[in-house]
Every structure is written in C-alpha cells, then in structure tokens.
Amino acid sequence: MAERGRRRIRVHGLVQGVGFRPFVCRLAGVYGVAGFVGNDSGGVFIEAEGRRPALDGFVAGLAGQAPPLAVVESVTVEVTEPIGEVGFRIVRSAGGALREALVAPDTATCGDCLAELTDPACRRYGHPFANCTNCGPRFTIVTGIPYDRHATTMADFVMCAACEVEYRDPGDRRFHAQPVCCPGCGPALRMVGADGLPVPGDPVTTAAAWLRQGRILAVKGLGGYHLAVLADQADAVARLRDRKRREDRPFAVMAPDLVGAHALVRLEPAAERLLTGMSRPIVLAPRHGNSKVAEAVAPGSRDLGVMLPHTPLHHLLAGQLAQPFVLTSGNLSNSPIEVEDQEALRRLSAVADGFLLHDRRIHIRADDSLVRVFRGRELPIRRSRGYVPAPVTVPWPFPRPVLACGAELKNTFCVAKGVQAFLSHHIGDLENYETLRSYAEGIDHFCRLFGVRPAVVAHDLHPDYLSTKYARDLPEVELVAVQHHHAHIASCLADNGYAGPVIGVAFDGLGYGEDGTLWGGELLIADLTTFHRAGHLEPVPMPGGTAAIRQPWRMAAAHLTGTYGDELPLIRRHRDQWPAIVSMAQTGTNSPLTSSAGRLFDAVSAITGIRDIVSYEGQAAAELEARVDPNESHAYPVRLTEGETLTIAASDLVRAAAEDMIAGIAVERIAARFHNGLATAVVRAVHSLRERTGLRTVALSGGVFQNIVLLELIVSGLEQNDFRVLVHSRVPPGDGGISLGQAVIAAARDRSADAW
Incomplete structure (x- = not known):
C-alpha cells in the first residue's frame, strides 16, 4: 500500500x-x-x-x-x-492583511441556468436572478474579500431552506455559490411608472407590452440602468434621443439570440465567439442594409453595436419581445450610468415612461464593454462589464504598488502590484462632477479590494487634467508624470508583453506634449522607460482651442489657411464666421498648435461635408471612416520632410481632398484616398525611422487606431515591408488604455532607479 x-x-x-x-x-x-x-x-x-x-x-x-x-x-x-x-x-473563510485573491468579472448566464429559466417544472422557472457557480453577478455586487455572501450585496437577502440545501450539497452546482437565490428568497423584480407608482401585472410581461406600445423603459441591469425601446420603432428611438439629449451617438441593440444578431449584422467567427462568450460585450459589426433597425439607432455609421442577453432578466425580456431592442446606458448625456434606484427614478423620470427594476443593490457601476474584431482578434474599445476586474498580467514586476490615474476623457485608472495590473471599469469623462466622484470612489474600492496601498502614483503630463490634480492631492506618494503618447505606446507594449524599444505610432485626438503644444500625430522611439519624439504630423493651429474639437469646420479652416493662404476655398456653410476663424488661425489668437491626427480627420470630414459640428468626441472621424469606398485604390501623395525630426505633410492630404471636392469627386472616393494616403505616408515614415535606428518592431496605439480601415492599411503596409507590428487586443488603444501605460512606465522607472 x-x-x-x-x-x-x-x-x-x-x-x-x-x-x-x-x-x-x-x-x-x-x-x-x-x-x-x-x-x-x-x-x-x-x-x-x-x-x-x-x-x-x-x-x-x-x-x-x-x-x-x-x-x-x-x-x-x-x-x-x-x-x-x-x-x-x-471551512470558514479567513481574512488577513495581505490581499492577493482576485475577484471574478460578472459572467453571462450559463446554459444550465438558462435551461432552468425556461423549464416550467423547475422552481427557478422565470426567475430573473438565477445563477450558479459558473455564472452570474460578481464584480458589481462584491463589497470585499474573501468572496463570501456577507461581502456582497446579496447579504441583504436571507437564503431560504431550499437554497440552503443546494448551497451545502457538494454534488450540486450551486454548492457555495454566493449569490444563490430563488423566487422565494432572492431579489424581487417590479415595474413602476415614471411617477414611481407600482404597475400591476407580471413585470416582464408588462415591460414587453409597454415597449411594443412605443414607450421608453429604464431597465436595471448588472452594472447600472439601461434605457430601452424597440429598435425598429423610429418614433420611439427619436424620442429617446431627444429626452436623453444624445443627438447622434450610436445606440447598442440587444438581439434575442445569435440568429437575431445575424439578421442585423455580418458576423465573422471571432465576432460570434465574443457575442456568445462569458463576457458578452457589445460587438461592433457591419450592419445589413435590410436589417430591421431604425436609421436613427446608429446614424452615419455602417456598423451596428449588437449584444446578446447576459442576465436571466435580459433573456426573459428578449424572449417575450422576440425582436431586437435598443439597450443604451441609463444616464443623461455626459453623466455616469445610474445605479441607485431612487436617483435613477429622480434623474431618468423625464426620459423613461416606466422602470423595470429590482432590489439587489449594485455596488460598483459597470458600463457594457464594446469591442471590434480585427483580423480575427478582439480589439477592445471600452473594457468594462464582463472583463473587469480580471487583471492584465505583464512580464515585468511592479517593485512597489502603483496607482495610475489615467486620462481626462474615457478614463480608466489602474492599480498594480506583483505582475498584475488591475484596470478599472470605464469611468468616463472626468469633466463631469459625478463622474469625478465615481472615479475617486472607484480608486478607493480597488485599493481596498486588492490590498494596494500605492507608493508610486503615475499621472498625465497635462497640469490641468483632473486626474493629474487628483494625483497631486494624494499624500505621501511618489509622483511620476507620464507624457500622454508615451503612455499610449507603453500600453500597447504591455498589451503584447514586449518591452521594446519600438517605433511607436501614437495617433489620437490630443495630448499634452513636452514642448507645451498639443500632440496627437506622433512617431516615437520608445521603450517602457523613455521615449524620443522622432516625427509627427505637421502642426496647425486650433482656432478657438477646444471649440475646434466641437466644430470640425474650424480645423478645416485652419488646414485650408495653412495650405492655400489667402486663396483658400470657402466652406460656404459657415460664410459669416469664416473670416474671423481664418484670422484666428493666421494670427495664432487663441489657437494653440496641434499635430493631432484626430483633428486632421475632423478637417477632412468637414471639407467633404460629412460633419461640421459634432455631438460626441470622435464623431467626425468615425463618419469619415464609414464613408470609405473599399474599391478605391488611389492614395493622395504626401511629402515627408526629413530632418532631426521627421514631419508628415498633412497639408498635402487636405489640399488633395479639397481639390477633389471642387472637382466633384464622390465623397466615398475622397474618404478612401485620404485613408490610403495617410497610411502610405505612415509606412514610409516608419521605414525612414528604421533606416535611422535599425528597429523593426512597430507599436500602433491611440484612439485613431479604433479605425479598422486605417489600422488594416497601416498594418498591411508595414508587414509588406517586413516589420513586426504590435496592436491592441487586451486593452483599448484609446484613452481607456492609458492608465496601463502609465503604470508600466512608472514601474520601469522604479526598476531603473533600483538598478542604480
């Protein structure tokens, strides 16, 4: 024996x-x-x-x-x-000062629970909160660790005897499932009107009936409230836009099942896997021309954001409707998603005609995640519900605990220790007070949850970012200022587990440069510790500063002024204001210089008549991408100016687009020629930098690389020239990934200091 x-x-x-x-x-x-x-x-x-x-x-x-x-x-x-x-x-869970346990993300309803949900013989038939050890709420209900029921918002509910038997039975799949519940003991669903008074009848059946009648509903989800209307009811969609004050930003659509999703969009296998996986993000995919979705759901876009039900409640509602419905974040424009019932009723009563809600508290808000697919791989746009707080593991240790405060827009923060970086859920734009408060509360929660007491705090170089000010107000920490575009490239390096050095192409809207100007079209020689600005798009003025972000025609005026001088063609839609804006650009009055690739896209969008004024950040560029003719192969020629710093002549792209417009060339062909020309110029510029440095690896990062057309053109061009190309697949290329870059830069500098 x-x-x-x-x-x-x-x-x-x-x-x-x-x-x-x-x-x-x-x-x-x-x-x-x-x-x-x-x-x-x-x-x-x-x-x-x-x-x-x-x-x-x-x-x-x-x-x-x-x-x-x-x-x-x-x-x-x-x-x-x-x-x-x-x-x-x-045995009973034990606490302790050292916290190394991880917290699971919220996970979509598993097949077993879904089968019970639809089985009249099961005691959880139609139960909107069915879950087990393989699925259900996690991150949004956890208040602390170790992970036990008392450390979740399910502590509010006393487990019934039947659930207790399952919970104690080692042979049951609900054995020690902390959110276990049933209709007898679990959270309760209810339907109320905009006045907060109860609406009689089965809540889900009533909600479905109201949606069919063209009404707007607020629906309490895992990480916050959503607003819902039927996707094919144009009048209802228009009312939702008007009441929510969300003029043009696309709405997401929930399809009842995968067959329903296929009827809306073209899905490649990778997109199917994402739609049906445990995280259940919104997947952005090309829409069918005959899909039964009102045009106002995603105006100006060839794509549609589609998701599948991820909770029992969504399955029940989708099953009753048997058709697609809009499910967009439950908030007013620029405010964080609502999570508290009374606040939701107060704030959203002017938007929603009724509320489908329940009494399980949401401890942490989490917006829906949003992804695209690039070459069969995931390209995150917003990383939140279903992904957070699973860590991003990196190959290099953090010598001391780090807090990275992130960017101003599309903010995430990051806490890191060991070899794990815990990126936060999507926070949003910190200009809003409530979002800033949510940001501070989120940092405190993450630090407690993962036992991180930051010794090093990384922040953006911009002195006026609220995230920077937050960092500077923290006591007894070592501050590390990180240039915005270096953080973008470092984020891509961390995403790929590569330390560099690389030729980094960082294209985005704006970031504070080391010379005090606004960067955004950058070619960097970078590793995790340092960077050198090796090239950029030629700078142009931004007439009116941030006003030029909201009004892309101002950028068109600045680019055309720099290109044509006094002989510039006029954008007649702004005849009255045109001379004043041109004068601002020429004199530099309230017109900071920028090398921004995002503002270049804005200018061309305005020149082609696509978008003069935007209602959300990146709208002009997204709509320009949507107009690209895939059959157009011509590329606008672009000059490169060699020197100590290489310059890409964006003015050549502007001139060519303007002259094609004057000549009556179709906008779709102009959009394609612009993308082709910019991509070709980037590949040539990177090739030139390889001649100088010998580097053969390129990292692409920044919000502009959410543009699949440009990304494919540049990656293909670089690969044809024998470059290794790094792109994002775990964290967003936009500002949602900045905090990871800040964290790994701070750690690299920490290790470098230790070496001395």
Whole structure:
C-alpha cells in the first residue's frame, strides 16, 4: 500500500467566486483525499491528506481540471506530516492583511441556468436572478474579500431552506455559490411608472407590452440602468434621443439570440465567439442594409453595436419581445450610468415612461464593454462589464504598488502590484462632477479590494487634467508624470508583453506634449522607460482651442489657411464666421498648435461635408471612416520632410481632398484616398525611422487606431515591408488604455532607479 502523506497547498489566481472550493471538494472525492479547503485574502488554501499517488493526482487536477471561470496562476505545495484526517470539507473563510485573491468579472448566464429559466417544472422557472457557480453577478455586487455572501450585496437577502440545501450539497452546482437565490428568497423584480407608482401585472410581461406600445423603459441591469425601446420603432428611438439629449451617438441593440444578431449584422467567427462568450460585450459589426433597425439607432455609421442577453432578466425580456431592442446606458448625456434606484427614478423620470427594476443593490457601476474584431482578434474599445476586474498580467514586476490615474476623457485608472495590473471599469469623462466622484470612489474600492496601498502614483503630463490634480492631492506618494503618447505606446507594449524599444505610432485626438503644444500625430522611439519624439504630423493651429474639437469646420479652416493662404476655398456653410476663424488661425489668437491626427480627420470630414459640428468626441472621424469606398485604390501623395525630426505633410492630404471636392469627386472616393494616403505616408515614415535606428518592431496605439480601415492599411503596409507590428487586443488603444501605460512606465522607472 502506498505511503500516506499530507500537503499544505496554496492556489493563486481567479479562484474566488468561480466555484473553486466546490470543485476542490469534488476533486478530493475522486482521489479519495481528506482535508479541507477555504478562501482567504490570498486566494484558496487547502490541506489534503491521502495516499501519495492520490495526492499527486489531486494536486495536478487543481490546475488541469479547474472550473470554466477559474484562472489558476500558481499552485504551491508544502509537505507536512499526516494527522489521520477523515473526510473533506469547506471551512470558514479567513481574512488577513495581505490581499492577493482576485475577484471574478460578472459572467453571462450559463446554459444550465438558462435551461432552468425556461423549464416550467423547475422552481427557478422565470426567475430573473438565477445563477450558479459558473455564472452570474460578481464584480458589481462584491463589497470585499474573501468572496463570501456577507461581502456582497446579496447579504441583504436571507437564503431560504431550499437554497440552503443546494448551497451545502457538494454534488450540486450551486454548492457555495454566493449569490444563490430563488423566487422565494432572492431579489424581487417590479415595474413602476415614471411617477414611481407600482404597475400591476407580471413585470416582464408588462415591460414587453409597454415597449411594443412605443414607450421608453429604464431597465436595471448588472452594472447600472439601461434605457430601452424597440429598435425598429423610429418614433420611439427619436424620442429617446431627444429626452436623453444624445443627438447622434450610436445606440447598442440587444438581439434575442445569435440568429437575431445575424439578421442585423455580418458576423465573422471571432465576432460570434465574443457575442456568445462569458463576457458578452457589445460587438461592433457591419450592419445589413435590410436589417430591421431604425436609421436613427446608429446614424452615419455602417456598423451596428449588437449584444446578446447576459442576465436571466435580459433573456426573459428578449424572449417575450422576440425582436431586437435598443439597450443604451441609463444616464443623461455626459453623466455616469445610474445605479441607485431612487436617483435613477429622480434623474431618468423625464426620459423613461416606466422602470423595470429590482432590489439587489449594485455596488460598483459597470458600463457594457464594446469591442471590434480585427483580423480575427478582439480589439477592445471600452473594457468594462464582463472583463473587469480580471487583471492584465505583464512580464515585468511592479517593485512597489502603483496607482495610475489615467486620462481626462474615457478614463480608466489602474492599480498594480506583483505582475498584475488591475484596470478599472470605464469611468468616463472626468469633466463631469459625478463622474469625478465615481472615479475617486472607484480608486478607493480597488485599493481596498486588492490590498494596494500605492507608493508610486503615475499621472498625465497635462497640469490641468483632473486626474493629474487628483494625483497631486494624494499624500505621501511618489509622483511620476507620464507624457500622454508615451503612455499610449507603453500600453500597447504591455498589451503584447514586449518591452521594446519600438517605433511607436501614437495617433489620437490630443495630448499634452513636452514642448507645451498639443500632440496627437506622433512617431516615437520608445521603450517602457523613455521615449524620443522622432516625427509627427505637421502642426496647425486650433482656432478657438477646444471649440475646434466641437466644430470640425474650424480645423478645416485652419488646414485650408495653412495650405492655400489667402486663396483658400470657402466652406460656404459657415460664410459669416469664416473670416474671423481664418484670422484666428493666421494670427495664432487663441489657437494653440496641434499635430493631432484626430483633428486632421475632423478637417477632412468637414471639407467633404460629412460633419461640421459634432455631438460626441470622435464623431467626425468615425463618419469619415464609414464613408470609405473599399474599391478605391488611389492614395493622395504626401511629402515627408526629413530632418532631426521627421514631419508628415498633412497639408498635402487636405489640399488633395479639397481639390477633389471642387472637382466633384464622390465623397466615398475622397474618404478612401485620404485613408490610403495617410497610411502610405505612415509606412514610409516608419521605414525612414528604421533606416535611422535599425528597429523593426512597430507599436500602433491611440484612439485613431479604433479605425479598422486605417489600422488594416497601416498594418498591411508595414508587414509588406517586413516589420513586426504590435496592436491592441487586451486593452483599448484609446484613452481607456492609458492608465496601463502609465503604470508600466512608472514601474520601469522604479526598476531603473533600483538598478542604480
């Protein structure tokens, strides 16, 4: 008989809230192992006793056979003396000062729970909150760790006897599922009018009936409220836009199932996998011309953001409707998504005709995630629900705990320790007071949740960013100022696990440059520690400063003035204001210089008559991309000026677009020629920098690289010239990824300082 042994085991990773302890109990039964398992602030602890071959198999199975939601990062084993233990059990969770346990993201309803939801014989038939160890709410309800019911908002609900039996049964898939509930004990759904008074009848049936009648509903989801209307009711969509004060920004659409999604958009296999996966993001895909969706759902766009139901409530509502419906963030324009019932009723009562809500508290708001697909891989646009707070693991350690404060717009923050960077959910634009308050509360929550007390705080170089001011107000920390576009490139490096150096192409809207001007079309020689500005788009004035962001025709005036001088062609739609704006550009009055690629897109969008004034950031560029004729192969020629710093003559693109407009060339062809010309110029510029530096790896980052047309053109051009090209796949290329770049730069400088 094999000799008996005992092992003290520690499992690190995403192992709380994913059914790991029940899995360990079942695994122990398979191998005939005695002992116990529990959660603590470091992860999962196990003591196991049995015959040594059985113990070896048990230990190997901890990683090799882990539950579907678990991510086992390490298993450490210590040999101890047997004590004759009998049976295997789950023990009470333990706290502790050192917090290393991970928290699972919210996860879409699993197949087993969905089957119960639609089975009249099941006691959870039609229950909007059905969940198990393999699915359901996690991050948005967690208040602390170790992950146990008392440390979630489900602590408000007393488990009934039937649920208690499941919770205690090692053979049940709800064994130690912390949010376990049923119609008898769980959260309750209700329907109220805009006046807050109850609406009689089954809440889901009533909600579906109201939507069919053309009404607007506020629906409480996992990470906050949504606003819903039927996607094919043009009048209802128009009312929603008017009441929400969201003029043009596209709405997302929830399809009832994958077949319904295929009827709306063209889905490649990677997009299908994302739509049906555990995270259930909004997937941006090309829309069918005959899809039954009102034009106002996504005006000016060839794409449509589609998602599938991710909670039992959404499945029930989608099942009753059996058709697509708009599901957009439940907030007023520029405010954070609503999460508290009373505040939602107060703020959204002027928008929604009724509210479908429940009494489970949302502890942390989390907007829906948004992704595109590029060459069969995920390209995140907004990383939030379903992804956060799973860490981004990097190859380089953080010597001291880091807080990275992120950018001003599309903000995320990041806390980091060990080799893990915890990017926050999407926060939004910090110019709004409520968003700024949510930002501060989120940082505090993450620091407590993951046991991070920042010693190093990284922030943007811009002195007036509210994220910068937040960093500077923190006591007893070491501050690290990081240039915006260096952070973009470092974010791409971290996303790909590559330390550099690289030729970095950072194209975005605006970022504060080291010379005090506004950068945004940058060619950098960069690694994780330092960077050198090797090239850029030629700078032009921004007449009126930030007013030029909201009014792209001002950028057209500035570019045309620089290109044509006094002989410039007139954009007749702004005849009265044109001379004053031209004068501002020529004299430099309230017209800071910028090399921004985003503002170049704005100018061409205005010149072609696509978009003179925007209602959301990036609108002009997105609509220019949407107009590209894929069959147009001509590229506008662009001069490169060699020197100590290489300059790309954006004026050549502007002149060519203006002259084609005067000649009556179709806008679609102009849009394509502009994209082709810019991409060709970038490839030539990068090739020139390779001749100087010998570098053959290129990193592409910045919000402009959400543009799939430009991204494909540049990646293809570089690969044809034997470059290795790094693009984003784990974090957004836009400002939502900035905080990761700031964090890894701060850590690299910390390591460099230690080396000295």
